[in-house]
Amino acid sequence: MKKLFDDVSGACSRQLTKTYSTSFSTAVRMLAPSIRQDVYNIYGFVRLADEIVDSFLDYRQQTLLDQLRTQTYEAVSDGISLNPVLNAFQETVNRYDMPMKMIDDFLRSMETDLNKKTYDSKEEYDLYIYGSADVVGLMCLHVFVKGDAKKFDELKASAMRLGSAFQKVNFLRDFKADFELLGRVYFPGTDFETLSDLDKKNIIADIHEDLEQGFQGIKRLPIEARLGVYVAYRYYRALLGRLNRIASEDLKKRRIRVPNYSKLTLFARCYLDHKLNLI
Known part of the structure; x- marks a missing residue:
């Protein structure tokens, strides 16, 4: 029953990638279909954090980043998120058993952009x-x-x-x-x-x-x-x-x-x- 939502989640990450980076999305299309969606899923997550620290200057950036961190951890742990981009990302993280430390290190650098x-x-x-x-x-x-x-x-x-x-x-x-x-x-x-x-x-x-x-x-x-x-x-x-x-x-x-x-x-x-x- 969740497959339809997963498909929509993957489509969100694909569209996000294509909208924000035409050059990168072209490179992703050169990957084999078997791995292409997972790279879209990674880019979608990364783009969310980038937008918080680089673009959402008139909003509570630290709060938004804290929320993204919490929601990401919950998504990976629960195997689902109502945020389609995070739902797609957790699927990739869990499929390949990626260490959570990678996510921690990435978000720590993103937080650095707010303060340094x-x-x-x-x-x-x-x-x-x-x-x-x-x-x-x-x-x-x-x-x-x-x-x-x-x-x-x-x-x-x-x-x-x-x-x-x-x-x-x-x-x-x-x-x-x-x-x-x-x-x-x-x-x-x-x-x-x-x-x-x-x-x-x-x-x-x-x-x-x-x-x-x-x-x-x-x-x-x-x-x-x-x-x-x-x-x-x-x-x-x-x-x-x-x-x-x-x-x-x-x-x-x-x-x-x-x-x-x-x-x-x-x-x-x-x-x-x-x-x-x-x-």
């Missing part, structure tokens, strides 16, 4: 990225390896590096909006007004290293997941290339994006690489 605007040390920065990005990659990895603990352990480090790379690219792309709308600067020891080309060069070099380590893991992913993750990797690499080509002053003035025509070319090349076994 700058990061004084690399340790603080790395801890935030672990919770906000790395564990999301690990949740997805649980899905990709379908519960194979040995394969998970083999790919865990590279999945975290890929998650870190994606998050750092987001920080660089959103440098202007994060500061002007939210008062945040994530890169340690970096000041919005004084960001130099050398600062940007060092940040990009760090991201390139993460991307390279992450790519090594992509090549060892199960075939059902490889193309979808490769598409996301190539998209972020293209975005980073555009960020690399502009002056640091431009980061403070506009948001850099990959044009739609470039995305189409990129996706086609990824598919060709996949068909030719070049990944």
